Amino acid sequence: MTLKEKQEQIIEDFSLYDEWLDKYEYLIELGKALEPFPEEKKTDDRLINGCQSRVWLDTQMSSGRLVFTADSDAIITKGIISLLISVYSDRTPEEILQDDFSFLDALGLKENLSPTRANGLVSMIETIRAKAAENE
Amino acid sequence: MNIREQFPQLERKVYGKPLVYLDNAATSLRPRSVIERWTEISSHSTSNLHRAVHHIAAEATEAYEAARDAVRDFINAPQREEVIFTSGTTHAINLAAWSIGEAFIGEGDEIIVAESEHHSDLVPWQMLCRRKNAVLKRLKVDDSGHILTDALKELITPRTKLTCVAHISNVLGLINPISEIASLCHRNGVMLLVDGAQGIVHQSVDVQSLGCDFYAFSGHKMYGAPGTGVLWGRKDLLEQMPPMFGGGEMIETVSWSGSTWAPLPRKFEAGTQDISAVPCFVQAIETMKQMPQDTQVRDFVYESLMKMDDVTLFGTTDDLNEKVPLFSIAVKGAHHEDLALILDKMGVAVRSGQMCAEPLMDRFGVTGMLRASFAPYNTMNEAEYFLSSLRKAITMLK
Numbered sequence: 001m002t003l004k005e006k007q008e009q010i011i012e013d014f015s016l017y018d019e020w021l022d023k024y025e026y027l028i029e030l031g032k033a034l035e036p037f038p039e040e041k042k043t044d045d046r047l048i049n050g051c052q053s054r055v056w057l058d059t060q061m062s063s064g065r066l067v068f069t070a071d072s073d074a075i076i077t078k079g080i081i082s083l084l085i086s087v088y089s090d091r092t093p094e095e096i097l098q099d100d101f102s103f104l105d106a107l108g109l110k111e112n113l114s115p116t117r118a119n120g121l122v123s124m125i126e127t128i129r130a131k132a133a134e135n136e
Numbered sequence: 137m138n139i140r141e142q143f144p145q146l147e148r149k150v151y152g153k154p155l156v157y158l159d160n161a162a163t164s165l166r167p168r169s170v171i172e173r174w175t176e177i178s179s180h181s182t183s184n185l186h187r188a189v190h191h192i193a194a195e196a197t198e199a200y201e202a203a204r205d206a207v208r209d210f211i212n213a214p215q216r217e218e219v220i221f222t223s224g225t226t227h228a229i230n231l232a233a234w235s236i237g238e239a240f241i242g243e244g245d246e247i248i249v250a251e252s253e254h255h256s257d258l259v260p261w262q263m264l265c266r267r268k269n270a271v272l273k274r275l276k277v278d279d280s281g282h283i284l285t286d287a288l289k290e291l292i293t294p295r296t297k298l299t300c301v302a303h304i305s306n307v308l309g310l311i312n313p314i315s316e317i318a319s320l321c322h323r324n325g326v327m328l329l330v331d332g333a334q335g336i337v338h339q340s341v342d343v344q345s346l347g348c349d350f351y352a353f354s355g356h357k358m359y360g361a362p363g364t365g366v367l368w369g370r371k372d373l374l375e376q377m378p379p380m381f382g383g384g385e386m387i388e389t390v391s392w393s394g395s396t397w398a399p400l401p402r403k404f405e406a407g408t409q410d411i412s413a414v415p416c417f418v419q420a421i422e423t424m425k426q427m428p429q430d431t432q433v434r435d436f437v438y439e440s441l442m443k444m445d446d447v448t449l450f451g452t453t454d455d456l457n458e459k460v461p462l463f464s465i466a467v468k469g470a471h472h473e474d475l476a477l478i479l480d481k482m483g484v485a486v487r488s489g490q491m492c493a494e495p496l497m498d499r500f501g502v503t504g505m506l507r508a509s510f511a512p513y514n515t516m517n518e519a520e521y522f523l524s525s526l527r528k529a530i531t532m533l534k
Contacts, residue, residue, distance in 0.1 A: 020151060020481045021532075028474075028532060052473045052489050054503070073503065074471035075533055076478075 003095050006087050007103035014107050027079030034082040037071030048127050051120030053077045059131045065090050066135060068128070080109065081124055088128050096132035101125050139428065140513050142167040153483030156518045161306055161334060161462050161509030162487055163356045169419040174361055177412045184408055186385060199415035204401070206418045211351065212342040213368050217400040220367040220374070221414050225333040226256040228352035228367035229300075231404060232329055233260035235377035236298060236350075240327070243269040246296040248326075250275040250283055250312075251499055252305040255492045257331040261300060275301070277499070281308035281451040288320055298327045303335025303351075307491050307505065308451030309462030311339065318347035327373070333357060337424075337511075338460040343368055360420030361413030367404070374400055381406035427512040433519045434461035434510070440523050441465060446530065450500060461510035464491065470533040472506040478529040484508075484522055 001009070017023045037056065046056040053074030060067045068089040072078040087103070088096055109121060140146050143165045148155040157165060177199060183192035185200050200221075208216045222228040241247070247261050251274050265272045273291050276284050283301065292299075299321050304311050314330055321328045332353040335341060343351050350373075355364030369377075379386055379397055383406035388396040397403045435456055441449045446468035453459050467475060476488035487507040490497050497504060508522055 021478065024478055024481065025532065052504070053471055074473045076474045 003087060003091055003099060010083060010087065011103060011106050024076060027076050027083070029079070030082040030086075031072070031075040031078030034071070034078055034085075035069065037069055041069075042071065048120070048123050051077060051123060053120070055081055055120065055124065057081070057124070057127055057131075059135075061135055065092055066096065066132060068131075077120065080121060084124055084128060093132040093136040096128065097136065101129075139426065140515075142169070142423070143513055144168060144171070146513060150483050150485075151481055156484045156514075156521055158508040158510060158514065158518070158522060159485045159487050160337075160511040160514075161309075161357070161507065163362065164337070164359050164511055165513070166361075167359050167419070167423045169423060170360060170416045173416045173419045174412050177415055182411065185411060186402075196411055200409065200411060203415045203417040206421050207366055207368075210341075210421045210424075211336075211366075211368060212344055214344060215371055218368055218371050218374060220369070220401045220404045221409055222352075222365040222367055223363050223410070224354040224356070224365035225331060225352045226365075228365050229256055229329070229331060230260045231380050232350050232352065232367055232369070233264045234380040235404075236327070236329075236373075237264040237268055237270075239373075239377040240297055241268045241270050244271065244295055246271045246273055246293060248273045248275050248288065248291050248296060248299040250277065250301040250305075252277050252281065252283065252308055252493065252496050253300065253302055254306050254331060254333065255494070256333070257300050257302060257329075258495070270297075271295070275299070277308070277496075280453065281305065281310050282453075283312050283317070285313060285316055285320065288317065292321070292324045292326055296324065296326050298329060300329045300331065302331040302333070303341070303346075304338060304460055304462075305451065305493075305496075306334050306462070307464045307493050307496055307507070309334075309460045309464070309509075310451045310453060311335070311458045311460065314346045314348060322347065334460070334462070349373055355413070355417055355420055358420050359423040361410070361416040363410050364413045364417065371400065374404070379403050379406065383407045430512065431456070433514060433516055434459065436516065437461065437463055437508070437510070437519050437523070444527070446470075450505060461514075462507065463509070464505040464507040466500075466502045466505055467530055470530050472504045474533050475506050475526070475529050478532060479522075479525055482525040482528070484525050486522075 017026060041058050042056050046058055048055040048057055053072055055072040055077055057068060057070045068085045070081040070085055072081060145165045181192060181195045183196040185197045204216050204219050207219045213219055222231060247270060249258055249261050249272060261272055275288055275291060278284055301312055301317060303314055318328050327349045329350040330348045332351045336353040337358050349370050351368045353366055356362040386398050386403050386406040388398050441447055441463055448466045450464045472488040476486055479486055489504045491507060
């Protein structure tokens with residue numbers, strides 16, 4: 001599935017829920033389903049700044065593609081980073097850098113999360129972009 | 137008149153649900169009287185204070201000074217010039233820290249600060265200690281959140297100059313024994329500054345019977361205008377303290393060879409003050425006096441939270457008379473931020489995070505807490521809705 005196709009799929013999944021609480025349920029499920037993240041990787045250099053909860057992002061290069069794994073101590077945040085990983089992991093740096101991340105606006109995530117959380121989301125996006133730029 | 141009708145924001149809906157505002161410890165809502173007074177001054181009586189001789193200047197000055205009288209009366213300060221207007225508690229404590237530092241603190245002197253303080257009553261003292269090479273000492277709290285007053289006796293030495301404690305912690309919601317701490321301090325020649333940001337809201341404050349030397353608080357938590365606050369200090373101390381800010385209004389004479397300071401309170405009120413907001417203290421205090429003194433909501437929420445599985449309440453007591461309706465909790469298996477986000481979508485506004493008290497979070501071994509803080513305009517229905525929403529949120533997260 002291309003990056004755009006994956007984004008469209010998520011937008012469609014999200015649109016199934018009218019109520020924000022149901023959207024949270026969906027994010028919570030995504031968070032719970034995220035692969036376990038090794039404790040020893042929960043280091044300060046992997047922490048994403050600007051979130052009220054702690055979010056760790058690990059980046060590896062594999063055959064020219066960026067592979068992201070992540071964790072958070074808050075489950076909704078974990079769901080959001082899981083959603084981002086499902087779109088941006090296993091992509092080339094060029095694919096990531098060409099994307100404008102506007103699919104998040106279509107989800108309404110930015111406006112509907114609390115300001116501190118929205119900041120966290122912005123930090124997550126910036127970190128993913130920065131990792132892509134580093135490895136371009 | 138129904139008290140809720142006085143607060144227009146209580147009519148609001150969020151996400152289509154009635155707003156249940158339980159973040160009053162961060163800021164209270166504004167009553168119509170304050171909003172109207174602010175608008176009235178901004179519309180009709182805008183002029184700078186004290187300086188000019190024209191009619192409107194006199195009106196503005198009168199409104200501003202009436203607020204000083206109202207505050208003096210409200211906290212039973214011995215003299216009106218002891219009431220210094222600031223932009224809030226943070227400004228008040230920073231002003232106190234700077235000026236106390238210049239007047240009374242030297243190298244090796246000690247300042248004692250309680251472990252349960254808000255950053256606003258900790259960081260300014262850290263800054264002062266760094267500036268003067270003074271020593272900052274920590275007054276601990278026990279597991280229930282009570283200040284260890286016995287430990288204070290041990291902490292005080294001949295080098296101790298000042299103790300700083302909150303009247304009520306913004307995290308624990310316990311009323312600290314200020315009078316007892318004050319007499320202990322004074323017996324040893326130590327000054328006492330009280331952070332009254334929460335205390336002014338929940339207690340009838342009499343600075344003389346409390347026996348403290350300084351008392352700082354904000355207008356916006358007691359239904360007044362944001363950007364207003366008060367530093368009350370004993371006149372004999374304030375007179376020895378140099379001003380922090382220089383500028384208009386705070387001087388007696390200015391020449392190239394030097395300047396002299398205006399008498400209190402103007403010495404500490406340099407520059408143009410918040411001429412629309414400060415006068416609203418009069419209406420804020422009237423509102424405070426009208427508020428019902430009901431403890432039903434407090435007792436109900438306290439007992440319900442104590443009974444809930446997986447919920448730890450911080451700031452517990454056998455005597456509910458020393459607890460205010462401010463509840464900080466941690467929930468096993470549910471992150472405070474997740475809980476706050478879900479509650480928000482249910483229309484409940486609560487606070488999550490470190491509550492500007494990072495050392496206290498460390499003390500209790502948590503990364504943050506969830507805080508619900510009630511005002512007298514919150515109802516039993518809202519309390520019940522909060523608790524059932526909390527239960528629902530916990531279930532969602534498990």
